[in-house]
Amino acid sequence: MDAREAEGVNSADVFRIEQFEETRARLREKLRLTPLLYSDSLSAVSGGQVYLKAESLQLTHSFKLRAAYGGLLPRLEEARRRGAVTGSSGNFAQGLAYAGRELGVQVTVVMLERSARYKVEATRRLGAEVVFCANEFSERTARVERIHREQGKVLVHSFDDEGAIRGDGTLGLELVEQLPELDAVLVPASGGGLLSGVAAVVKQLRPQAKIYGVQPEHVPSMRVSRERGEPTYVEPRPSVADGIVAACPGRLTFALVQRYVEDILLVSENEIVQAVVHLLDREKLVVEPSGALGVAALRRHLSGQIAGRKVVVVLTGGNLEPARLAEMVKSASG
């Protein structure tokens, strides 16, 4: 973290509530205000009053659209002139493609060659160019940087970026508007963009609320980093939550998580699958495994401890192929 960043995070100059509100004002017509749905079934299971923030119904079916818009806005003129580039085979790819289409920015996305066909197609359908690289994340990073350097395209990072975090934080503003008396929020964490944005907003507006991050046991990078007190690299094991891949938190996101987040909760692979099927069965929502982490954590860690409390579980995305969903239904009942 360079001096300016450290100071920004520490003095909260860069992440004051007014700045999140300004971002939201610019995005209000471009985002869906996703519904906050009271859950009878999860309230009964946990003893709390549980609300689901169905960000799976966001345009592109993921919160990553917020990060993409947030990342483009501060450098929009340059991006319109020169294009934008990022590396992602997941929801950020579609988010940036969509945001670019809406804002008049030509978007290039670098993906690993092994990326699932339907993700490639979804990104192309939104008008982005897809460039393939060898199947290593380090290769992807290198290719993105080369395109940035050689072609002058604006590099947009999916989480460790002031603009992206401010975009993510717009979800926090919605929560406080939709449920002003909320007591706790559960947010899945990979690199920590959404977690840090939501935490920064909610804690500034409602300091007594507790914010929890959630990660798979197989990808505990934020949890381990907190234990060590610094961003720490942890080799991920494969997880059914395939959107949670960050081996290390970002510098900005880690600082915000340290400052605003209560705890990082871990959940098992089986608990994640059960959560996906519960949401399908009892809430009629298609939520991808990464997006269902909060439900798994609620059931495992908070049941019985939140009597009378209003708890929000953020369902971050719904991009899951029907065939995979069908397999998960089968495996959960088997």
Added chain:
Amino acid sequence: MDAREAEGVNSADVFRIEQFEETRARLREKLRLTPLLYSDSLSAVSGGQVYLKAESLQLTHSFKLRAAYGGLLPRLEEARRRGAVTGSSGNFAQGLAYAGRELGVQVTVVMLERSARYKVEATRRLGAEVVFCANEFSERTARVERIHREQGKVLVHSFDDEGAIRGDGTLGLELVEQLPELDAVLVPASGGGLLSGVAAVVKQLRPQAKIYGVQPEHVPSMRVSRERGEPTYVEPRPSVADGIVAACPGRLTFALVQRYVEDILLVSENEIVQAVVHLLDREKLVVEPSGALGVAALRRHLSGQIAGRKVVVVLTGGNLEPARLAEMVKSASG
């Protein structure tokens, strides 16, 4: 239709917009304002601007809660004293159980013995008593009437009832609020409660809009009745859209449909399954087959004819077991 009913429908005394608004005012805190979601994929397919009314996210996951509240409100005092009874093994059972629980009415639901276990349990979970009868709809009707007669419980009909239709019409008020410039609405029809309520509201507020009902080819009772000019009994064949079972429209609903509805569109079994899978895949919504009829009809009947038009497709419910959904995914891709 008795003289008073006929006059009511014809003079629209009973279904004036003010009466729907009064019902909505009484239910505002009890219902979810379900989201209206713009659909990129269906807009692209049809050439129109297509919006999905996700009533699958209503409490109890079906519009039938509106009909249940609507049916109880006008006779609430008596129902609180004596209880209420209905016959249903579908969404109306859960709707009435839920509404009864919220309004302090003891609810009894008569179901066929063969009714699916999970429907029985969902109804009991909401606090209703379930009474079984032999596997004939005529038996169910007889049992409901006997309980009404002998125990004095208030009989609540799921569609052919002024209160139920006014409850259903609250969805129409939401549509006109959410998309004032709408040009057309597609609504699934069994007995025609939702179709007639929505049509009565939307046509009174926006006469130029066109309202279409949709039925499976296997259950064309409203379509045939319109061709004959009177409520006509049509033996249903089994349909994957298992919420569409009415062999004959109601008297009130038929009169409103004759007055306000443009046409009844028919869709095939395969088109219904494709619509369910499309909604799952591209909109991340769990919609039961009966609830997806409008999407099937849009694709079959309106594609290419609605350029520039704002078309709302009402997704009426989401109560579908994960295992059945998984089977449909498999059959649609096979």
